[in-house]
Amino acid sequence: MNTLINKQVSFHNLGLIDYQEAWDYQEKLFADTILVKTTNRSLSEEEQQPTPNHLIFCEHPHVYTLGKSGKADHLLLQEEDLSAKQATFYKINRGGDITYHGPGQLVGYPILDLDNFFTDIHKYMRLLEEAVILSLAEYGVKAGRISGLTGVWLDYEEQQNPRKICAMGVKSSRWVTMHGFALNVNTDLSYFGNIVPCGIQDKAVTSLAAELGREIPMEEISLKLKNHLTDLFLMEWQN
Numbered sequence: 477m478n479t480l481i482n483k484q485v486s487f488h489n490l491g492l493i494d495y496q497e498a499w500d501y502q503e504k505l506f507a508d509t510i511l512v513k514t515t516n517r518s519l520s521e522e523e524q525q526p527t528p529n530h531l532i533f534c535e536h537p538h539v540y541t542l543g544k545s546g547k548a549d550h551l552l553l554q555e556e557d558l559s560a561k562q563a564t565f566y567k568i569n570r571g572g573d574i575t576y577h578g579p580g581q582l583v584g585y586p587i588l589d590l591d592n593f594f595t596d597i598h599k600y601m602r603l604l605e606e607a608v609i610l611s612l613a614e615y616g617v618k619a620g621r622i623s624g625l626t627g628v629w630l631d632y633e634e635q636q637n638p639r640k641i642c643a644m645g646v647k648s649s650r651w652v653t654m655h656g657f658a659l660n661v662n663t664d665l666s667y668f669g670n671i672v673p674c675g676i677q678d679k680a681v682t683s684l685a686a687e688l689g690r691e692i693p694m695e696e697i698s699l700k701l702k703n704h705l706t707d708l709f710l711m712e713w714q715n
Contacts, residue, residue: 481526483710512527529711538563539566573672576670576671580660580661580664580694582659612684659697662683665682
C-alpha cells in the first residue's frame with residue numbers, strides 16, 4: 477500500500493484525438509503509476525515515492541469499442557460499413573460491452589491510484605456517476621441511476637422512456653484505474669443505431685443537446701464536470 481498519500485492530479489485535455497493514440501497515452505500513464513507502486517515495495521519508507529494521478533478529457537473521431545465481457549454481434553456493421561461511416565472498431569481491456577465514441581462526446585479517463593483516495597471500486601464507479609449527475613443538474617436535467625445498470629440515465633425513476641446519457645467502463649489493477657466514462661453532450665446519436673449500446677436492447681440513448689434543444693460548449697461542461705470530480709474525490713490539481 478502506498479504510504480505517501482497523494483491527492484494531486486495532473487489534468488490532460490487532449491482535445492479531439494484518435495482512439496488508439498489516446499489508449500496508448502493512457503497505457504503509458506497507467507504503466508508508469510504501476511511501476512512506482514511495485515518499486516515502492518522494495519524500498520524503505522523514506523525512499524518511497526508518491527504515486528501520480530491523472531485525469532484525461534478528450535473527444536474521439538467515430539469509433540466503436542468492445543469491452544472484454546461484450547459480444548461481437550452487438551456491433552451491427554460489417555467492416556466495409558465501418559469505412560463508409562468513417563468509423564473504427566477496437567476490442568479493449570475494460571469491463572462492459574460495446575459503446576460508441578465520437579465528436580461532441582466528452583470522454584474522461586481517470587488514471588488514479590485509489591490507494592490515494594479509497595480502495596473501493598463500487599464507490600469509485602458511483603462517484604464518477606455522481607459527478608455526471610451533479611453536472612447535468614446545473615442544466616436543469618434530472619439524471620440518476622438504474623439498479624443493476626452502470627452509467628447515468630434520464631427517466632430513471634418511472635422508466636417509461638429511460639435514456640442513457642453517460643456510459644462507463646473501467647479497468648483496475650493494483651488499485652490503479654484506467655478507461656472511464658463517456659458523456660453525450662453534442663453527440664451524433666445516429667451512430668448508436670449501429671450497435672446494441674452496452675448490450676442493452678430495450679433502452680434508448682440521448683445527449684445533453686438533444687434534451688435541451690441546443691448545443692452546449694464543450695469547455696463549459698468540461699469545467700463543471702472537473703469541478704464536481706474535484707469536490708467528490710477531494711482532488712488537488714497540479715500543473
